[in-house]
Every structure is written in C-alpha cells, then in structure tokens.
Amino acid sequence: MFVVESPLGINMIERKLYYFDNNATTRVAPEVVDAMIPFLRDFWGNPSSAYRFGAQVAGRVEEAREKVAALIGAEPREVVFTSCGTESNNAALQSALATQPGKRHILTTAVEHPAIINHCQWLRKQGVDVTFLPVDAGGLLDVRLLGQSIRPDTALVSVMWANNETGVVFPIGEIAALCRSRNVLFHTDATQAPGRLKMDAAGADFLTLSAHKLHAPKGVGLLYVRRGAPFQPYLIGGHQERGKRGGTENVAGIVAFGRAAELALARMDDENTRVRGLRDRLENTILRSVPNTLRNGAKEPRLPNTSNIAFDFTEAEGILMMLDELGICASSGSACTTGSLKPSHVLTAMGVQPARAKGCVRFSLGCDNTDEDVDYLLTHIPGVIARLRETAPDKPARTRPARHPAGRAPVLVAESA
Ligand code: PLP
Numbered sequence: 001m002f003v004v005e006s007p008l009g010i011n012m013i014e015r016k017l018y019y020f021d022n023n024a025t026t027r028v029a030p031e032v033v034d035a036m037i038p039f040l041r042d043f044w045g046n047p048s049s050a051y052r053f054g055a056q057v058a059g060r061v062e063e064a065r066e067k068v069a070a071l072i073g074a075e076p077r078e079v080v081f082t083s084c085g086t087e088s089n090n091a092a093l094q095s096a097l098a099t100q101p102g103k104r105h106i107l108t109t110a111v112e113h114p115a116i117i118n119h120c121q122w123l124r125k126q127g128v129d130v131t132f133l134p135v136d137a138g139g140l141l142d143v144r145l146l147g148q149s150i151r152p153d154t155a156l157v158s159v160m161w162a163n164n165e166t167g168v169v170f171p172i173g174e175i176a177a178l179c180r181s182r183n184v185l186f187h188t189d190a191t192q193a194p195g196r197l198k199m200d201a202a203g204a205d206f207l208t209l210s211a212h213k214l215h216a217p218k219g220v221g222l223l224y225v226r227r228g229a230p231f232q233p234y235l236i237g238g239h240q241e242r243g244k245r246g247g248t249e250n251v252a253g254i255v256a257f258g259r260a261a262e263l264a265l266a267r268m269d270d271e272n273t274r275v276r277g278l279r280d281r282l283e284n285t286i287l288r289s290v291p292n293t294l295r296n297g298a299k300e301p302r303l304p305n306t307s308n309i310a311f312d313f314t315e316a317e318g319i320l321m322m323l324d325e326l327g328i329c330a331s332s333g334s335a336c337t338t339g340s341l342k343p344s345h346v347l348t349a350m351g352v353q354p355a356r357a358k359g360c361v362r363f364s365l366g367c368d369n370t371d372e373d374v375d376y377l378l379t380h381i382p383g384v385i386a387r388l389r390e391t392a393p394d395k396p397a398r399t400r401p402a403r404h405p406a407g408r409a410p411v412l413v414a415e416s417a
Helices: 030-041 052-071 085-099 114-125 143-149 172-181 251-289 316-325 345-349 371-391
Strands: 002-005 011-015 079-082 105-109 129-133 154-158 186-189 206-210 221-225 293-295 306-311 360-364 399-402 411-414
Touching: 030 251, 052 079, 052 251, 079 085, 085 105, 085 114, 085 154, 085 186, 085 206, 085 221, 105 114, 114 129, 129 143, 143 172, 172 186, 251 293, 251 306, 251 360, 251 371, 316 360, 316 371
Parallel strands: 105 129, 105 154, 154 186, 186 206
Antiparallel strands: 002 011, 079 221, 206 221, 293 306, 306 360, 399 411
16 A cells, blocks of 8 residues: 655545565565564664663574574674665675775676666776676676686676566576685675575675565665675774674664565565566566567576566656556666666666667566556556557557457557567
8 A cells, every 4th residue: 555645745545556666675574564663662772782671682683693694594693784785785895805905806797786886986986997797688697708807806706696677697606606716705796686586695705685675674784794704894883793894783674684584585485486477477468468568688597576678669767657657666777776867777788779778667576466466567558558659759650459468448559560
C-alpha cells in the first residue's frame, strides 16, 4: 500500500503498490522490523559502554555478525559493519591503495555501480591509474582479458558479483582464483547478490553488502575483510569493529541486518524458484506481445529477479511516469543515476545505441511479488507503450490493434519493424 497525497499534503487514498524495483531497495520484512524495534525503544545503550545496559547490546551485535557471516560463508570476525554499500566499496578501494603505497593501478569494469565508477574517476584525478574493462553485448566479461590486464602495480581488482541494471552475473569464483594466483588483492561488490545467489566470500579479499537490498533498513552495510588481508580503516576514530571502522555502531540496523540474513538463507531456494518463474513470465510475455522490444543483457547467468527491457521508440522517463500513475514502480538504470539525462553507462558499455538506451526499463522482482502483480503489469504495459509511441517523433511506420496476452481489451501497439 502507498498513500497518495493531495496538493495540500492531506492523505487522500491508499492504493496498492505494484513494486518492481527491488534492486533499488527492498521493503523491510515484518520479522526484521520486530527484531530491530527493541533496540530503538528499550536497548539503546552504547555497545562500547562498560556497564551492563550498554554491554548487553554488544552481544546482539555479535549475534548479528554471526548471521551475516553465515550468509556469505565467512568467519564472523571477517565482517566489518559499515553505513552502506557505498562506504564499503570506497573503503576497499582506499585500503588497497593505502596498504600498498607502491601500487597505483586499479582494475575494474565499465559496468560497476557509481559507488565504484565515480570513486575510481576521483582516484584518477589523484594520480591513480584505473582500467575499466569492457563487456560484450550481453554484458559479460572476458576473464582472459582481465588476467592480461593485471599489472605488477595493480593494487586491487574490483569486479561486481551481479550487475544492478541487467542482473548479469560475473564468474566471481574464477576471478578470485585468478587474482589469488597472481597475488593481487580482489574485491567484489556483491550488493545485489545476497538472497539471490549462493555466496561464498572465501575466494575474495574484500566483499561489499548493503542491508537494504535484503529486506533490512537503509543505512547499514558490511565489508568482508578476509582474515590476514592487509586493511587500513576508511573511517578513523574509535576502536569499534576491532579497530577496522570507527563510529558508534548502528545497533538496530545491524540486528536487523542479521535477522534479514537469517531469513534470506532459510528462504533462498524456494523464493528464487518462485521469483524466477514470475520474472520469466513477465519478460517473455512483454517480449512476445509488445513489438519492438528486446531484453538487455545475457539471459544467463543472471539474477533470478531482474529483467531489463528495451522499448524502442519510447523514452523510459515517460514509461516510468505512466506506470507510476498506475501504482507501478520500476526504474531505468540504477536508482543512484535516476534523473541523469545521460544514457546508462552499463547499457552504453554493452554497445546499446543511445536511441535504444533511452527507452530501457529495469523490472526487479522480490519476495513480495505475486502472480497478481505480474498480471497487473502485463495488463497495462502494452497500452502504456502504445500511447507513448503514438506521440514519439521516431515512431514506427504503422500501428495495428493487438490482443492483450491475457485476452483482455485490445490495445493499439506498433507493428514489428
Ligand atoms: N553497489 C551496487 C551494485 C548497488 O546496486 C548499490 C545500490 O544500489 C550500491 C553499491 C550502493 O549501496 P548503498 O545504497 O547501500 O550505498
């Protein structure tokens, strides 16, 4: 449910929300809310305090650490809680450079999240050499080229586990083994992977997660730091997190993260099968029934919840606004680049031409989505696209009436090119 506000700010009606933007953020699960509330309301002591009112809280932080460690196959002491995925990514990059002053090269990919790409662009201005590896038309990486691009002065290889825009999954185990064999530190931004892929951090030196992608609240993340890996704290302050990250812990957020990790691990197999089924039905039906559409990115290996679709002769902005009117949430590109007029850097790196890239929409499903949600989207999307194409300056030559896939009212759609 969401509330529609009148211009006077008075809540008018409640409407059902059809949420297809789980790669941007996820709803905090009710079990997770229940777990964290006591740490906002009752147990608000500082975990670093010596007296019991504070110290008892520290035990709960450690329990949460065990739970998130189990999700990524790590030892609890290898988990450093942070404020978000962006901080974890920044910390990994900065630490690799700080602990290896003779190495001034970062090797990453052209399709990383802005939390890596923009930080690397900033590092370039500080004199660090950065290589952004290309991807192919399916968004896949050439691991051989990655190996050839490692240099004696490479401080860190940073490759995301799964792409937030297309869902394409990179072979992280293989890349980690390659980096290990070449004696170079390896970081993976695994923000989109937990609960959607089986994960084992063991091969990586550093790994990033963000709680709000996992049905926990915003403002908490983690950096896995392999035991024995050189590490320089990014936030320098108190002795929290075994000296690896200063700052009083976000206790309620951390407890929530732990509970969410526990739930994700328990539900992953069943949920992924169900969500994949919904995603495939959504994607296949759109591709079949809406002309001039195609999927961006390889079909596999891909996150089970993500579908990125190009609607030619449209602009994503218009699609998203019309969907929003219908209570449907989806997005173009990453949430962090929404509002930017530039085509997605991920699609551009895949060779998608600007005219096509501007009409691409990402649908990312989650455990709250149902068959009814998918039916609702499929009922409305052909009409939305047809209406936008009627006014598009570069619209396809002819339009013809078509039956809706679910056999409902006919809508006007463009003839296939
Ligand atoms: N990395 C990836 C792949 C993401 O999808 C995101 C968020 O969208 C981030 C990093 C940033 O995470 P946070 O919002 O916790 O800073």
